Amino acid sequence: MKNIIATICVLCTLSIASAEDKILKREAGIAGGWPEIQTDEGSNAKAVNEKAMMVSWGDVVFMYGPETDAGVGTPEQIRNMMKYWKSNGFTQIFWRGEDNRDPNFVWNESTMYAEASFIRKEYSRVMSSFDTTDCAIKSAHEMGMKIYMWASVFDDGTAANKPHRFWSDRFPWRNILFDKHPELEVRDRKGDVQWGVRELVYPLARSTKIADYINVVKKYPDLDGVLIYIHSHSAAGFHGDQYGFNQPIVDEYKKRYGVDILTDAQFDYKNPKFNPKDEAVEKWRSLRGEYLTQFLREIKSALGQVRPGLQVVVNTQGGDYMGPPFGNIRTDWRTWINEGLIDEIIVRTWMAGSAGAYDFSKEGYLTWGDGNLGVTPYVEMRKAIDKSGRDIKLLTRTRAYIEGADGYYDSSNRDESYPKKQRAIQLQENLAKYGKIVFIDQNFENVLPLEKTSCLDCTFGGKRWFIGDARYYSSKNSSPGFAGPFTTNVNSSPALVDVTGINGKGFAAYIDSDGKELTVIRRTGPGWPDLPLSSGHVTISFAIYRKPGAKLSIGTLNYGNQAQPATIQLIISDSGKITASSANKWVDAKLGVAQNCWQLVNISVNFEKGTFVLAVDNSSSAPIQLEKEKAAFNGLGFRCRSQDAFVDDLKITVIK
Template sequence: MSKRVILISVLLMCRLPVALAAERPVSRVEGVYISTGDSHFLGGSLPVDSRASIEAAFDMLKHVFGIKRIYWRGLQEAAWMEVMHVREENFRSASFHHWSHQLLREHDLEKLAVQIAHAKGLELWGVGTLGDWGATPETPSFTQFPMSAEARFRIEHPEWAPVDKYGYRRQGGPVELAYPDARDALVDVHTRLTRAAGYDGIIFLSYVENFSTRFPDEFGYSDPIVDEFERRYGVNIRKHDFTRYASRADWYRLRGEYLTQYLRELKAALAPDGTKLGMFVNPRTPRMPGLWATLPHTYFTIGKLYFDLDTWVEDDIVDLLAIYGGSSRAVQAKTVRDCLWMTRDTDVSVSFVTTGLTDPVWQPIFARGLGAIYAAGEDQHYLLRSRIPAQTAEALTSGTLYEQMRFLSQVIDGEATVASAAVIPFAAHENMLMRRLAVFALGRLKDPAALPVIEAALTDSENGVRCKAMQALRDVHRPESTARIIDCLAQFGNHPLGEMARDTIPRLRPFPREELTEAALNHGSADVRRAIIRAFGRGPATADDLPLLKQALNDSDRYVRAAAIRTLGTVRNCPEAVELIVEALNHDDVAMSNRAVDALENTIKRRDRDTLELRPRMLQAAVGLFRKMGDGCKRADRDWGYRSAGNALLAFGDDGEAALRDFMDQSADKRLAELAWRVLYFREKAGDNKFNIITEKENEEALKARPAWLKTIEIERIAQDFESDRTFGGSVSGSVGDVHSIPARWNHFGPKGPMPWMQTAHSGKRSVRLVRGGNGMNGWVVGPNGPDPELDYELRFWVFREPTGSFVVATRDGARRANETSVLVGGNGSVFLRNEVEGPGWMPTQLTIPEGKWTRLSVRVDRPRKMFGVALLSAAGEETKSSVAAPLGPVERVNSVSFYPQAPLGAACCLDDIELVERR
């Protein structure tokens, strides 16, 4: 070996004490994604809540990755703070919203982040949401009801929320972009916030975080969409199936056109400032929206709408396509290559989000000069995956700032160890990220000698350091640590500190129950009392804590009271706790009664041996709370309390479902029946963080079961007004019309009747006169064109009774010549129903059709109950309904309507505007 080679080898080895020699794949990182909301909520993620923390974070990211851009999800957070109505009864989420408001208000955080980025030579792009604008209060989210917040523009314009094809359920999250005013509202809020902050660009995520959608095509039937689809393709998608030439794909593309129009309008609004526009792209299905990272991980939570990437690129609507993660990296890389091809010879850039910078799949893409967007959570995650190689302990004495951070990250991750004395000095470092890493590493090292340092960090000037110190105490602590935690909460109490304390306190060993109880009972800080009561609910609460929880139920702070009732629900095998929960169901504060019924649900699901005998009492209490939600309810939880109570009833299994079915089947309280049906048939979640996915067919079955008065969509199966001169003009005999059309085919016309009649009509110029001594009249369509045999339907027509005019009308299965319903109008106008199954034959209804006045007769079929009834409507619009109902006759499918004149001879009635409509 030559002297020159030996010398080079020695020089290289001199570096080994600090950096571990290792071959590292080449990676290019052009930007880093920071989810500010997660950071502000949790306290453990990379801190970005102050000037010092943002300065330190941006410096670190620039040096360890060499980035040029920050993707800052603060735009979404700022937009939420701008437009959201916060529901205080969801205490945990409301606490976050208030903390976020405070940060944005006190620090002008978005503008501050942009200024810091620019001072360091970095761009900052605001990351916003395409459609996560909250939801109605009964929409399920991560935790309890109500849904935490909803944009005021959704509340003020409920029609903007995408609707299902029945016009009944509203989707949580997006607004329907087919409404021009909705697009204007979104353009306005994003333009104002972008100009105020000074973002270099904005880019959108396209998933929403709630559990309202139960199958992929559930929503998207708003009026403008339905109307435009019918104009283009001749199909009303609320009433009729998609076809080969009017397909679901056409529907997705139509909705996507309005998305493209929104982006086009937003780009135009941003253009004067030179602000760029981008979109995160789904790697698996790039022309569909993104996927939320929750079970089953394959779900378009914003709905299905076409992402027209080609038009966005061709028309210069977007400046960047960033391929999101959430797929195999091979699939993601393929989409990156496809987008590079699509954007060739254009000014549109392409990038991709990954946590796996060293995966070989990226090497060919890096070789083309493309950079990645790195995404992580806690501080150490960024450093461990940075371009700084692994370090040895010597880095703490001779390494650079970021080599030292890298080594501390290895200690946190369990990849290295070192004496705590070598780490302690870094807990006082001027860089707040270094202090966080040092304190967290000291916790991981579990050296009791370091506890004074960790505890001292609870009073650090930076909230991010205080949060890490709270987290570090989970791994190592002493009896004195409890007082330090309490003092920290009392002095600095805020949302992320409370979250950290909630999860740290239950891990203290030996568990300081007496000290915590004293503080929870008597401390002057509500932040202290909240954190302790919430922490007790994480596991250690026992029957011995009942005196504490009883007093906490009457705490001056509403959040403490609600936390106490939830914590009671974690106490096992304790009849006294159950009694307190049951009593709280009658609390005047709806937040308390709802948290109480949540606690009741948890207790029932556990099936504690010592409380099983109280099961009937618990069921009765839950039924009582649900009953309060009915007609005339004026409770503050009127729109969402039924969900909490209903879910508790479902936890009782068959007994709870039976109670709900009793509510649903009664007719005295319509609202109660409707809410019970919702609870039984709309179960959006299958777990704490899992959608309850159903099929479209299952949804149809659920909608069939809803109370009859909710079935407002009508599909005409037969509709005849006798106005066609071609069909009914002149002398008509025999059969006329078409069995394949809605006007239907009508038969038995003749000189003795039935006959077209010009002397009187309800509407237009003509009716049909039915005369005793002539024939009956039958109108029919081919079988498949009649009402669905599983859906409700209504036959309605207008009748003009001449003196003693009498007739029978029946809905029939023409092929089998069997009646499903029969109604008799007697010579004196009395209306009767026929029991086609058994019983006394004709049943009086106490309704009468007068002579000489046009009156509408409706025959209404309720399929779930297998019954039918009648109603009359006067020409003045006054409706009277019979309380009598008769069972349906046994038929396979109704496809005809028959009218039979009755005695006396020559008695006549005129009929007009006959409709047979299916109700959905």
């Protein structure tokens, strides 16, 4: 905590974003497949004319909520962030409006995992309280910024229980339009589907997406424009030329060139003689690209009929092909410019939303923005724009002036410095007020029935639930943590059980040797406002009831960094004897946990001294050494190795 407090003390003289004259300034953020955002804007003498902030509303509500402005979960938070962006020179806002999602989108119950379930609940909570998009439009305009609504063209989700290259079989959402019209999704030569990616050769695939944009523009007449966002969480193919063999593409290619691409081996990327430079293959890529251009023609026309002069923005990976996850579909951006189909083009964008920083360089993709592969120089794009005689803006994703570009775009969910600073101020205030920070406080009460109050998780086999919230509430100086995976069957653990009959207080967590590990965690680290606990003085306490012969393993967790060894581990033997370790150096704690009674276990961690002390009721161990350099945690795990036991009143506290 020492390092955190030092940071807080520097910041405590600053106010949060509600004071216009003391707005916190942006700093370098995190990468996550986006290397440019690690750098500051630099001191280039030429000013950047346009700066666009892309706000993925659903992401930041979860990551930065509920009580930092960056979470944009209240009207005040949205207004504060608009002030913040304006004060940092932003001129445009791209706003992702989850409250305007196509009603055909559903959540896959059978493949739901706990965090997706929590996000669904959080969406509903916030969206039922106010119109986030309307608030964003008004707030942006009050600050003198333009605002565009964005939605992904190709992000229609994976069918339940279908494999996903990067997300296994637990993809959380699905557009059921494609269950009614399965022909609309992209296919490979074998007929395998690229789930959630619509093939634009079909008029229905184009018209339904155009209707989504039209509905939003009609609902919000004060929008300045729309971003036709080419991006997807769907799985990329294993090769840039794997997909693109839907029957209308096959038929049209055969009509034009007399070749059946389904049977001709020159279109099989697995064939040793496959030539990516083959003219016939390039014609196939161009054919697919024609329908992307046709889609832009149709949406430009349709939007113009509803709102003449409405701005249309589109993004690419900056080359002549779409790139991952879509493949080597020809991207005819020169035609888009010459025909005036777009008013702004953003290049070098990140499109493979499910792949993180995965390296696609050896998988046959001819353009890949993240890898600087097959990208067109900015000056060449500027020449094409100037030659067209049209007023079209060119934006990059690099925080600097680039010759030929009008400016850059940034992303709110990859700029974590502001919420971290605001959280540091909140922690400083609460330390001063309460003398402590309650990192986790979970007593397992008031959460039944689980089906109505908790977060569904189907990744453990069958339905299980997580309770609580992995985020910190400054107003309460506490977090319940995210605890689970619970069942509704008291004979299958972990489960929530009434323990008043064994002198307990209400409900507790029941664990046995046949069940899963009980975990209670916080979300911390990169991408979150909070840090794992790694300095200062921290206490961990919990009540435990051990039945005869019960053997337990208990250890700290650092969720999000599972490769890191547990900072503290305890083993309670079947006789009740406790041994403890840090980094697998086991020592006898000379303490025991009795059976058939409740006892309070306390772990006092002193990171500065590099020790921890165990206590059971009023008996304490000698100090036990920590592996100080690797010590960090954000939760606790309990596993019963034999027989059964109960756990209650878990609390992790940072002491001033």
